[in-house]
Amino acid sequence: MVHDVVVSALLIGGALMSLAAGIGLVRFPDLLSRMHAATKPQVLGLLLLLLALAVDNRSWILVPVLVLCWVFQLLTSPVSAHMVGRAGYRTRHLRRDLLTLDELDDVVARAADGDHGGPGRTDAPDGGAGGDRT
Amino acid sequence: MNRRHIPLITELPLVIWLVLVWGALWQDFSPGNLVFGALIAYVVVNFFYLPPVELTGRFSVLWLVPFLGRFLLQLVTASVQVFWLAVTRGPTLRNAVVAVALRSHSDFLVTATGHAISLIPGSLVLEVDRSTSTLYLHCLNVASVEDAEAVRRDVRATEAWLIRVMGSSRDLAALRAEEASR
Numbered sequence: 001m002v003h004d005v006v007v008s009a010l011l012i013g014g015a016l017m018s019l020a021a022g023i024g025l026v027r028f029p030d031l032l033s034r035m036h037a038a039t040k041p042q043v044l045g046l047l048l049l050l051l052a053l054a055v056d057n058r059s060w061i062l063v064p065v066l067v068l069c070w071v072f073q074l075l076t077s078p079v080s081a082h083m084v085g086r087a088g089y090r091t092r093h094l095r096r097d098l099l100t101l102d103e104l105d106d107v108v109a110r111a112a113d114g115d116h117g118g119p120g121r122t123d124a125p126d127g128g129a130g131g132d133r134t
Numbered sequence: 135m136n137r138r139h140i141p142l143i144t145e146l147p148l149v150i151w152l153v154l155v156w157g158a159l160w161q162d163f164s165p166g167n168l169v170f171g172a173l174i175a176y177v178v179v180n181f182f183y184l185p186p187v188e189l190t191g192r193f194s195v196l197w198l199v200p201f202l203g204r205f206l207l208q209l210v211t212a213s214v215q216v217f218w219l220a221v222t223r224g225p226t227l228r229n230a231v232v233a234v235a236l237r238s239h240s241d242f243l244v245t246a247t248g249h250a251i252s253l254i255p256g257s258l259v260l261e262v263d264r265s266t267s268t269l270y271l272h273c274l275n276v277a278s279v280e281d282a283e284a285v286r287r288d289v290r291a292t293e294a295w296l297i298r299v300m301g302s303s304r305d306l307a308a309l310r311a312e313e314a315s316r
Binding site: 016017020021023024027028029032033035036037039040041043044045047061062064065067068074075077078081082085086089098099100101102103104105107 | 154155157158159161163209210212213216217219220221224225227228229230231232233248249252253254256258259260261263270272274276277278279281282
């Protein structure tokens with residue numbers, strides 16, 4: 001009985017985290033803020049779901065596989081967020097009007113001045129300064 | 135094959151990890167299975183060559199446990215915070231790209247810090263400057279310069295924890311000196 005309550009609480013918690021990610025994806029204004037929603041609640045959500053599985057299974061032999069699942073998600077989700085975020089920033093898929101502060105902009109501009117037409121900056125000078133979707 | 139020979143001791147953590155993955159996937163940690171896994175791991179490590187990961191040569195389990203506790207707590211806070219922001223703020227959110235200079239110049243530690251802070255409160259690594267070990271982060275819900283300063287303090291605190299867990303002894307000494315001077 002207690003066992004079932006714990007499992008269902010964990011499952012609902014995990015599902016709520018997926019819901020959080022979903023709401024974030026719909027409501028956040030630009031690509032970079034959406035990446036936050038796509039990575040962070042998912043890690044906790046998967047942890048809760050895996051915990052529910054471990055509790056429900058009542059055997060230790062499944063635990064290493066579940067730990068492995070979570071560790072791989074921990075390792076991969078920041079990398080994918082970084083790659084998407086980096087590509088998004090470089091191709092100007094972000095809304096500057098939403099940023100209170102941008103300390104990377106100067107660095108990128110300086111790097112682009114350093115090697116004219118290098119791979120650092122591939123966009124047009126005013127490419128989508130107002131954001132990709134308004 | 136004219137590749138640089140890597141001593142077994144450098145490969146050992148990777149081999150041990152592969153054996154553990156093997157055991158976990160078969161759900162069988164009997165000695166026979168592990169020995170066979172070790173054999174396969176050794177072959178894999180030697181045939182599918184990757185540059186060796188330069189570890190820092192120090193690892194403190196004593197600091198790891200509180201770090202994991204802090205990490206889990208921050209993970210929960212971050213998830214709830216993103217949930218809350220998504221529901222209440224949504225499209226009116228203000229963000230910032232913040233540069234954070236880290237103390238350590240070890241690739242391994244910079245990577246670990248980047249990973250840890252991507253998972254905990256509202257930050258995402260956009261770009262890494264390896265030469266100055268500066269991380270450029272995209273941060274959710276930063277409305278002022280003070281907020282950005284708070285993010286910077288937070289990231290440097292996370293780095294300090296990681297240095298305590300697995301930083302090189304030089305980084306650790308630098309951290310101790312910094313704390314003493316405060």
